[in-house]
Amino acid sequence: MFFTEEAMAAEYDYPTHRLSPDNTATLLVDHQTGLIVGVQDHDQNELSRNALALARAGKVFGVPVVASSSAQTGPNGPLLPELVADLPEGTPIIHRTGEVDAFDDPRFDDAVRAADRPNLVIAGVIxxxxxMFASLSARARGYNVHAVIDASGTTNKLARETSIVRLAAAGVVVNSTVAVLSELLRDWKTPGGPGTAEIFGRLAMPFYGAVSASHAAAGRGER
Structure with missing residues (x-):
């Protein structure tokens, strides 16, 4: 990579900007059927599961979610039906008709402002x-931005790597689904523990069933 930990540290103060349910909103941009089939930089099913995990985390933690599609009546297709079904009740879904950058649609911008959270977790296809553009626009508006790479996807690995460099250079925290959920959780003994364990086991980390058993033991005070 072409950026250094020192450069990133100048932009991101973990203790100050640490994700929590009361300071974070999630933006899911263009997880559409016609776009996901073009993803080649990593597994399409894994991408979809991670996007679902972020949506479901909105319910578990009470994190506001804003979703958007682009020209969904054309070749991009609709948002993943299973994603729409997993969104928290009342989630605004902004169907853009031409704007490439979601923030260029005033309805999307207004929905994000209405969430009133300083930290934005963003995933998108492509x-x-x-x-990229949603993250850059969010940074320009003063938000702390976490770009979730494994809940996003593009046409090749080079495009992904160049995107990571550009995002990091703009002060965006490049992140993963599991890291975001773990940061929101903080402690398995909190009320979000069982829901997070289910998300890990069913979506973000399918091998994670054993950890669910560990969580249950922690809840009983066992060590």
């Missing part, structure tokens, strides 16, 4: 357009 990475170098939908995720």
């Amino acid at each position: 990475t170098d357009v939908c995720l």
Whole structure:
């Protein structure tokens, strides 16, 4: 990579900007059927599961979610039906008709402002357009931005790598689904523990069933 930990540290103060349910909103941009089939930088099913995990985390933690699609009546297709079904009740879904950058649609911008959270977790398809431009615009508006790379996808690995460099250079925290959920959780003994364990086991980390058993033991005070 072309950026250093020192450069990133100048932009991101973990103790100050640490994600929590009361300071975070999630933006899911253009997880549409016609776009996901073009993803080649990593597994399409894994991408979809991670996007679902972020949506479901909105319910578990009470994190506001804003979703958006782009020209969904054309070749991009609709948002993933299973994603729409997993969104928290009342989630605004902004169907853009031409704006490439979701923030260029005033309805999307207004919905994000209404969430009133300083930290934004953003995922989008494709990475170098939908995720990229939304993240850059959010940074320009003063938000702390976490770009979730494994809940996003693009047409090739080079596009993903160049996107990571550009995002990091703009002060965006490049992140993963599991890291975001773990940061929101902080402690398995909190009320969000069982829901997070289910998300890990069913979506973000399918091998994670054993950890669910560990969580249950922690809840009983066992060590």
